[in-house]
Amino acid sequence: MAAVRHLVLVLGDQLDLQAAAFDGFDNTQDAVWMAEVAEESTHVWSAQQRIALFLAAMRHFAQALREAGRPLHYRRLDDADNRGSLADELQATLAALKPQRVVMTAPGDWRVWQSLKAVVEAAGLALEVCEDRHFFNTVREFAAYAKGRKSLRMEFFYREMRQRHGILMQHGKPVGGQWNFDVDNRESFGAKGPGLLPQRALFEPDAITREVLDLVRTRFAEHPGSLDSFAWPVTREQALQALQTFVAERLPLFGRYEDAMWPGEPWLYHSQLSAALNLKLLNPFEVVHAAEAAYHAGHAPLASVEGFIRQILGWREYVRGIYWTQMPGYLERNALYAQQPLPGWYWTGDTDMACLRDAITQTLAHGYAHHIQRLMVTGLYALLLGVQPQQVHAWYLAVYVDAVEWVELPNTLGMSQYGDGGLLGSKPYVASGRYIQRMGGPCSQCRYKPAEREGDDACPFTTLYWDFLMRHEPMLAGNQRMVMQLKNLSRLTEAERQAVSQRAEAIRQGRVGGSQGQPA
Template sequence: MRKLVLILGDQLDAHSAAFDGFDARRDAVWMAEVAHESTKVWSTKPRVAIFLAAMRHFRDALRERGWTVFYRELTPAAAVWRAADGRAEPAPGETLADALRESLASLQPERVVLVEPGEWSVREEIRAAISLPLEMREDRHFLCSHAEFAAHAQGRKQLRMEFFYREMRRRHAVLLEEDGQPTGGDWNFDGENRKRFGKNGPPKRQAPRPFPPDELTRDVIAMVNARFAGHPGELAAFDWPLTAADAALALQDFVAHRLASFGDWQDAMWAGEPWLFHSRLSAAMNLKLLDPRQVITTAQRAYRDGAAPLASVEGFIRQILGWREYVRGIYWRFMPGYVELNALGAEQPLPRFYWTGDTVMACLRDAIGQSLRLGYAHHIQRLMVTGLYALLLGVRPRALHEWYLAVYVDAVEWVELPNTLGMSQYGDGGLMASKPYIASGKYIQRMSNHCAGCRFDPAAASGPQACPFTTLYWDFLLRHEALLRQNPRMAMQLRNLARLDDAARTAIRRQAAGIRAASADAP
């Protein structure tokens, strides 16, 4: 064998750089399902299933090309685990490195080729496991290379997504006029994209196109339910595109039926409505089944053809060309130390109900229950419900990061870690975001119907009916007042804090301490 091409679970790109120069007569592909990838964070069943099912479909597609694919498949038999320092640890043969060493000893290729992994520790694990010549190629799925991001960051005192996004728009001529100016005269239409539903709830819309599991996927679901029976989450509603063809259909469905209204309602929430006008495309893109260029081009065409308004199209494209590329740049620029950052000194454990959804807080119950059931929550549910509560409570950022990485089907560390630790938890002290994204329960009341079905009063900061979000919001300002005074963007919130008298401050501190104590003491 001339070369063995390694394909990881989030590299299911038929046009991957790893395949450049592939000769089916002399080369082969290697893929492996390893239990450790599902247990190093205690991954939910939907997250495990989407990776394994998509991998098996990709394997079969490569074999249909006539290529040799060496594939290690997990079986329903339970793995043997031993405890070490409170963490689960794989038995021999259960890690990616173990599987790779075993295969290389048997296959003996001349060299190994792969695209750079999306997780720093996996990249280092592979490097340490391979003694043969190793060629690690840049992942051209992305629109911004490491070198280009480094050039953007060079000499800047602060990194901000908005300036990066404008640079990317110019570089790739996206929503740009012939004179180089942004289409519509502005770079950002976010101010038009913050509408909330009225009392009657979301407008009528067509449900997202379903992708019911085929026989191969049903086999994976059965295996996951057996092998990972003790993991949280459910698979009864598993419904995701798992091939490039289905991902393309999902894109067409979103553009045809939801993109036009995406901008208006992208920040709105409604109980029991997980999809609303969102795209459901992030998992397909992060598995590399869907090229972001195709997504951006299709959305831009919808605007040019009059099928979707500019504010919706720009807001959607900003998530892909802006945020998605920006967080990847942040990740690789600041790893491996980034994962340990904790600028606010938060050390509270993650509440147990994050793994069960068993809480009396209606918004958290809905968002967490949906996350465990579907492996999905849209960005406002993540930032301003589950993430906001953890930030206000003072949860250790790495603990929340590991929960997000375990729960969501679109979670790969390069994208999930900066969004969670940086954007959501302000754990990097402002490397990624210009301020902590904090709000009281009044924000959730304004943007959803959750408070109407909750026993707490979002306007109350203390007392038996006080909303824990509101109590913890004011307590967060009190605890971090000195630090926040250095941030001009926090001026208005600190002026409101100054209006609280000593009695109100004492009551808030006491009630917040009770919330934290009860959370830490939960079994």
């Protein structure tokens, strides 16, 4: 076996032939290492769509590497001697190949990074970690931005990013005269619903993907979800086609309806590009520039384009900075001291609350839900119920195809559950069932009434909303953004407070809405 100069490690979310780890790659001296292992699907109870997407994309990328002539050491999950973990597979490969150096692009998961780093160092080698060029901002740049600030707010970070990169800027000022068009982007579909919607970008599974689907159905048969609708982009070419389809068909109305919901309609006008972005099949630079070009061409209105770009240039960059500057301690934060178990029906959708049933069954069917369903349905309920944020984090990491920990953890523990006490978001995002009803939730199909907080017909969201304000009133009193909600709370009589508390306790005990507990 020829001596290996550089062994380049490629993880399942690093599928880019132009990644920094390949800089200077020599096909005659260097080699690539990739491994499919059970641990990455079982350290959280990963859903079948998520497992299948990662494996299918990895195998297609392996094919692209071979076509590029890059020597590849690839371990398949179904290999008889698969060792089951990235650490064990890498240890065996280092012992066999004895490379002079190990190189990788910065990973997206602290746990994985620490594990691989330990293996490389135990072999007497140094792990060279290269910058991930799939971001506008480096972690060091974010750390420098955050240093010395009394508080961090995404909006101000986003404005600096717009200025630095010249995105939607004109003569040093934001195009349209303002930075943020949120006020134009909060419409619901109204009583008649969304009408005719553009079709989801579908990609028929090829032979490689069909082989993966069969493997997942067999190997992970007890894992949640279904593979019947699997049609995600798994190659660079498919991801580019998905981007083109979004810009052409859904971007013009994305902004207007980005916060809207409608029962039985998973896709609406959302991009569905986050999985391809997080696997690195798409580069955020090309996504942002495609959206900006659509505005300048008169194809999409500024409010839609700005709202979409803010998700990538602002929020995506911001949460990555939070993750890597706050780990590993960030994972353990629980500012509200929440300890309730995650309801078992989060893994099945077996609840009589229509909005949660709709969002969860959709999630299990497709590995997908849009951001309002995540923040203001599944996330909101867990927050109001008082679920331990680490359990909520594990569920989100398990069930969504776009979930990589650097983006999922801050969004879940910080934004959704307020577990970091306001580092990521300036207030807890709490609302009653009326918000869900207003944004097009399936409340007309539900046995509960969003306007009621007490009694057998009261919406659990509404009961728990008032209970949440009561339980956390001293902490919330110091938050200027909660003044109006606490003023409304002050109008409740003592008898009304007691009635809310009693029903909230019944909900927490599983006597309302569905059973409690963890999956088997």
